[in-house]
């Protein structure tokens with residue numbers, strides 16, 4: 001048992017899952033903005049809206065007072081979707097103690113600035129050690145007790161090893177990595193490829209097609225990730241290939257779900273209206289394309305997905321285009 005106080009912010013699927021996992025190891029306060037969610041977690045040990053049918057660890061405590069969660073925290077964990085991340089950090093700033101590490105669970109970019117979440121943390125709260133917890137980690141599968149592996153990435157080799165023991169548990173194996181940029185971008189960029197794979201699946205594409213999209217998708221996200229400062233080997237690990245496989249093949253993935261519905265010919269408005277949870281790839285796609293332009297990286301799959309998301313192409317046209325592209329050497333884009 002650790003003696004650290006951990007604040008997990010965000011009472012959605014992943015924030016609640018991580019808080020429940022960590023509560024097996026040490027004290028956790030989960031901050032959720034919805035008072036009903038807080039009441040339900042504290043009295044019934046469940047969060048039915050996001051994790052239906054699952055029981056949370058009894059000793060997990062929730063609050064809707066962010067100051068109460070953050071004031072005595074030794075580590076702050078951010079499970080807030082990317083477009084609201086900065087505003088919540090602004091509230092964190094009013095309560096956090098000096099040098100407390102901040103770990104992001106979020107797999108998106110801020111649309112207005114194209115920034116990664118760890119960049120936003122460094123901007124809003126300079127001096128705090130920053131990191132990400134990422135990898136092939138579908139919340140409901142972890143809640144159901146299936147074995148999984150993740151990665152905690154921080155630049156400081158000593159702090160990252162200390163935090164590894166906060167997050168790991170019997171069936172959740174946590175590896176360390178010092179490539180924060182690569183690990184963070186692996187989680188962000190795979191979401192767009194999962195939408196592409198979903199678009200194919202929604203149109204009845206085969207297993208060979210899915211494998212081609214995943215493999216070519218991995219190569220284009222690696223090119224951008226490396227251009228932005230990530231290490232190539234990170235994209236072959238859990239945060240890259242691992243998360244690509246989980247997200248592109250799981251019926252639980254929200255990003256793949258968006259792609260499937262687009263593939264069936266539905267509009268983004270209809271799809272989003274029916275979803276209660278976030279699909280980060282749909283939000284971050286324009287920022288990803290702007291970064292690809294800025295770094296001179298060709299991303300044909302992401303570019304077609306972006307056009308469909310923006311309503312500038314239909315999924316069936318884009319998908320036919322993806323398969324029609326003239327093939328060159330395997331090491332080249334396209």
Ligand SMILES: NC(=O)c1ccc[n+]([C@@H]2O[C@H](COP(=O)([O-])OP(=O)(O)OC[C@H]3O[C@@H](n4cnc5c(N)ncnc54)[C@H](O)[C@@H]3O)[C@@H](O)[C@H]2O)c1
Nearest residue numbers: 011012013014015033079084105106107137138139277278
């Ligand atoms: N669900 C997963 O399996 C999973 C796994 C790994 C990473 N992630 C990532 O974790 C992040 C969070 O995803 P999730 O699955 O928990 O999403 P979710 O849609 O299940 O829940 C999001 C939560 O954030 C809360 N929220 C949104 N804006 C807020 C604000 N301004 N203040 C306070 N709370 C706010 C919502 O009320 C909701 O409780 C995403 O970036 C996602 O990509 C999710």
Ligand SMILES: O=P(O)(O)OC[C@H](O)CO
Nearest residue numbers: 135136137138253254255
């Ligand atoms: O449900 P998704 O598509 O947001 O994916 C969840 C996680 O990122 C999988 O690791």
